[in-house]
Amino acid sequence: MADFTPTAEAAPPTSVERGSPAPRWRTAAAGAQRGSRALRVRVSAGLVAVVVLTVLLVPLFFPLDEQAVHLADKLRAPSLDHPFGTDDVGRDLLLRCVYGLRVSLLVGVVAALAATVIGTAVGALAGAVGGWTDRVVMRLVDVFSSVPHLLLGIFIVAMFQPGVWPVVISVALTHWLSTARIVRAELLSLRSRPYVEAAISGGASRLRVTVRHLLPAVLPQAGLAAVLMVPHAIWHESALSFLGLGLPSHKASLGAMVQSARSSLLAGDWWPTLFPGLLIIIPTLAIAGLAGAWRERINPRRRSELTL
Amino acid sequence: MTRTRRPGLPWLPMARLVGRRVLFAVPVLFCVTFGVFAIAAASPFDPVKAYAGTAGLTASQENLDQLRANLGADDPFTVRWWDWLTSAVTGDLGDSSSLRQPVAEVIAERIGWSTLLCAVAFTLAVLGGTVLGVLAARRRGGLFDRAITFVCYTLEAAPPFWLGLLAVWLFALKLDALPAGGLTDTASEVATAGQVTHHLILPAAVLAVSQLPWFVLYVRQGVGDAMDEDPVRGARARGLSERTVLFGHALRSGLLPVLTLVGSRVPELITGALLIETVFSWPGIASATVEAATSVDFPLLAALTVLATVAVLAGNLLSDLLYGLADPRVGFDG
Numbered sequence: 001m002a003d004f005t006p007t008a009e010a011a012p013p014t015s016v017e018r019g020s021p022a023p024r025w026r027t028a029a030a031g032a033q034r035g036s037r038a039l040r041v042r043v044s045a046g047l048v049a050v051v052v053l054t055v056l057l058v059p060l061f062f063p064l065d066e067q068a069v070h071l072a073d074k075l076r077a078p079s080l081d082h083p084f085g086t087d088d089v090g091r092d093l094l095l096r097c098v099y100g101l102r103v104s105l106l107v108g109v110v111a112a113l114a115a116t117v118i119g120t121a122v123g124a125l126a127g128a129v130g131g132w133t134d135r136v137v138m139r140l141v142d143v144f145s146s147v148p149h150l151l152l153g154i155f156i157v158a159m160f161q162p163g164v165w166p167v168v169i170s171v172a173l174t175h176w177l178s179t180a181r182i183v184r185a186e187l188l189s190l191r192s193r194p195y196v197e198a199a200i201s202g203g204a205s206r207l208r209v210t211v212r213h214l215l216p217a218v219l220p221q222a223g224l225a226a227v228l229m230v231p232h233a234i235w236h237e238s239a240l241s242f243l244g245l246g247l248p249s250h251k252a253s254l255g256a257m258v259q260s261a262r263s264s265l266l267a268g269d270w271w272p273t274l275f276p277g278l279l280i281i282i283p284t285l286a287i288a289g290l291a292g293a294w295r296e297r298i299n300p301r302r303r304s305e306l307t308l
Numbered sequence: 309m310t311r312t313r314r315p316g317l318p319w320l321p322m323a324r325l326v327g328r329r330v331l332f333a334v335p336v337l338f339c340v341t342f343g344v345f346a347i348a349a350a351s352p353f354d355p356v357k358a359y360a361g362t363a364g365l366t367a368s369q370e371n372l373d374q375l376r377a378n379l380g381a382d383d384p385f386t387v388r389w390w391d392w393l394t395s396a397v398t399g400d401l402g403d404s405s406s407l408r409q410p411v412a413e414v415i416a417e418r419i420g421w422s423t424l425l426c427a428v429a430f431t432l433a434v435l436g437g438t439v440l441g442v443l444a445a446r447r448r449g450g451l452f453d454r455a456i457t458f459v460c461y462t463l464e465a466a467p468p469f470w471l472g473l474l475a476v477w478l479f480a481l482k483l484d485a486l487p488a489g490g491l492t493d494t495a496s497e498v499a500t501a502g503q504v505t506h507h508l509i510l511p512a513a514v515l516a517v518s519q520l521p522w523f524v525l526y527v528r529q530g531v532g533d534a535m536d537e538d539p540v541r542g543a544r545a546r547g548l549s550e551r552t553v554l555f556g557h558a559l560r561s562g563l564l565p566v567l568t569l570v571g572s573r574v575p576e577l578i579t580g581a582l583l584i585e586t587v588f589s590w591p592g593i594a595s596a597t598v599e600a601a602t603s604v605d606f607p608l609l610a611a612l613t614v615l616a617t618v619a620v621l622a623g624n625l626l627s628d629l630l631y632g633l634a635d636p637r638v639g640f641d642g
Contacts, residue, residue, distance in 0.1 A: 036454070143339045146617045146624075148575040150582055151597065155344065155609055158601035159351035235467060239583060242469045243598050258470055266488070270477050277470035284465035 037293075044289030051283050055102040064099045075269050085271035088264050093275055096257065101279050103253040107168055108234035114172035115233070116226035119179025120218070126180070127187025128210040138184070141177050149174040150239055157245045167246050171233045179225045186218040220298050227291045231284035238280055254280050321640040322629055329625045333618070340617050341396075342389055344610050349385035358405050358604050392610070402607035406600055411611045414596060421491065422592030425585070426577055428508060429515035434570060436516065437523020438563065444524065445531035445562070446554065453528070460521035468518035468580050472587035475514050486510045489589040511588040518580050522573065526566045534562025564634040571627030574620045 070090030078085040084093035126137040144152075156170035190196055191214070199209050238255025240246040247253050252260070254276040261272030356376045376382060383391075392402065401411035444453040463471075480488035487510070492503045534540060535558050543553045578594065585595035593612060600608040632640045 143336050146336055146620050147340060147613060148578040148616050148620065150579040151613060151616050154597065154601045155613055156347060158604055158609060159348050159353050238467055243586060244602055262473065265473055265477055268481050273473050277467060280467055281462060281465045285461060
């Protein structure tokens with residue numbers, strides 16, 4: 001499974017920059033890599049912009065008629081009229097994919113934000129209060145992370161009946177763990193900084209130190225985690241929808257579109273399956289590319305490759 | 309040259325680690341089962357309706373009340389949780405409401421097929437990931453490296469069910485080389501080894517491909533970093549052949565720590581199996597989970613969630629044992 005969240009313990013061994021000069025062929029390679037990295041960031045930013053503009057603007061001009069059925073046009077292969085082809089009741093797949101992407105992105109962003117808020121709150125609680133609270137909370141995090149995400153999500157959605165909110169809640173409830181770990185670790189490393197100690201010795205209360213001095217310092221990390229969480233949330237939403245445990249079919253997300261394309265696929269028509277899947281991959285790669293650049297900026301010492 | 313005798317495995321510290329983890333697993337399972345029952349209690353889920361199924365629509369109120377009393381549906385969820393827990397310890401996990409058979413029987417019937425699928429896929433992913441990762445790490449930034457990295461990121465972003473469906477389209481429909489799903493041919497009654505193998509190839513390959521990127525990227529990073537380390541530089545400076553440097557020095561320090569992490573991939577493996585078994589109608593435990601979820605079969609879902617948790621904990625333990633063995637500095641104190 002794709003693990004898009006930066007977990008502290010699962011980070012791959014990273015190369016720390018070394019003082020000794022590298023051999024020439026290696027500096028050349030590094031230069032090429034830097035060049036391709038800049039290109040990658042530019043391409044990623046462009047793709048994200050295109051995706052966001054598309055899902056915001058296209059629905060303004062091209063309303064989607066879910067009820068429309070054009071049986072004469074059903075399952076047309078991709079052509080100039082229908083670049084993505086048509087589905088089994090003759091609807092244009094390009095337009096449906098745009099709407100599906102919109103639903104997926106919306107669910108992904110909301111779920112990722114909710115997960116980040118929960119994670120930051122829990123992490124801040126553990127890191128700022130410390131002691132027994134910290135121990136109990138982190139044990140709970142351990143317990144939570146012993147259940148596979150998707151399975152817990154399936155369980156929650158099954159119990160609360162599929163729908164938009166159960167999906168958002170189940171994705172949020174299963175994805176705050178890594179953020180909580182990151183925020184807690186950051187807080188612990190910040191607590192012994194001189195400016196924090198100065199605030200404490202100046203008589204600031206624990207709450208004030210946390211809210212005024214500690215939280216602002218961890219916000220970039222939490223923000224990065226939130227951005228990296230969006231593709232992860234989209235991925236999970238699409239998996240739930242594919243299993244028939246996601247959004248109702250009149251709010252078809254990309255995963256639900258792949259699910260409903262299954263019968264067409266088994267009849268040999270590939271395009272209703274191919275395009276929604278590609279539209280899951282493209283924003284994921286673009287967001288990961290941007291987040292990787294952001295990570296390098298806030299953790300310059302760790303020049304790690306972007307880890308999905 | 310006298311060979312020093314290799315010390316035996318550190319059995320005692322390992323046993324102590326296992327013991328500690330088993331003790332830790334008890335409260336974890338306690339919490340997980342409690343959470344599962346709490347979620348069910350907070351949801352609109354009605355065990356009586358679920359148990360009675362369509363028969364519940366025609367049953368008299370009297371019968372339903374009787375059923376309600378039998379199932380203890382009006383007890384607080386903590387009581388039901390405790391009842392479930394105490395009977396689960398004796399091996400009675402309740403009855404599946406969708407499959408109409410004891411949960412323990414469902415698990416016993418299906419777990420073998422899931423294990424087979426996951427073991428084959430995992431082995432393929434580890435082997436393939438190691439080979440590709442080492443090849444990519446040999447010249448980082450090279451053409452092969454960049455190509456393989458790009459493919460890996462793309463594959464990692466791709467939903468496994470989508471990969472599975474495309475594989476069905478290509479290999480089962482277009483090339484007609486492999487069956488599209490199931491365990492055996494529809495006509496046959498018994499599962500022969502040949503048929504199962506034939507049906508296993510496609511789901512195992514897709515599951516392996518969906519797990520592969522992680523291994524490739526981690527092996528590449530681990531071995532690539534090791535290539536920059538002093539022992540490797542020293543070996544190069546002594547004029548040893550690239551081959552010796554790679555296999556004798558870089559792989560030893562770079563590959564081993566990564567491979568010990570395989571145990572921590574159990575959650576991802578379960579996630580992949582949930583999707584792949586559904587796509588290929590593989591009669592395993594993961595597809596049973598999805599069926600249980602669509603028909604809101606609480607007893608089965610609860611048991612399978614616990615089972616998955618046990619698998620994850622076992623995977624973590626395996627990882628820590630391997631890590632301690634691979635790197636004696638780490639030890640078995642975790």
